[in-house]
Amino acid sequence: MAKAYWVATYRSVSNPEALAAYAKLSGPAIMAAGGRILVRGMPVHLYEEGLQQRTVVIEFDSVEQARAAHDSPAYQEALAALAGGAERDIRIVEGV
Structure with a gap:
């Protein structure tokens, strides 16, 4: 099973406190x-x-694990704290 990588890039940060x-x-x-x-x-x-x-790169053991991390209640709480504080692009890509 190939590893998966969550790649996030931040186009802009409008609220540094929300990012923190x-x-x-x-x-x-x-x-x-x-x-x-x-x-x-x-x-x-x-x-x-x-x-x-x-830019942030996070390694997971699989695409499924990366998706589960994003969809988890704990990560969704983090997203709520960021709400509107940054414009980002997040991708999950499979390793080779």
């Missing part, structure tokens, strides 16, 4: 669901048409 509240809840929720945070932060260098956006 989200981060406080989301990390423990994701780790409790089996996620391992591999990358979190701003790019240190950009190539081609890269964007200066906060």
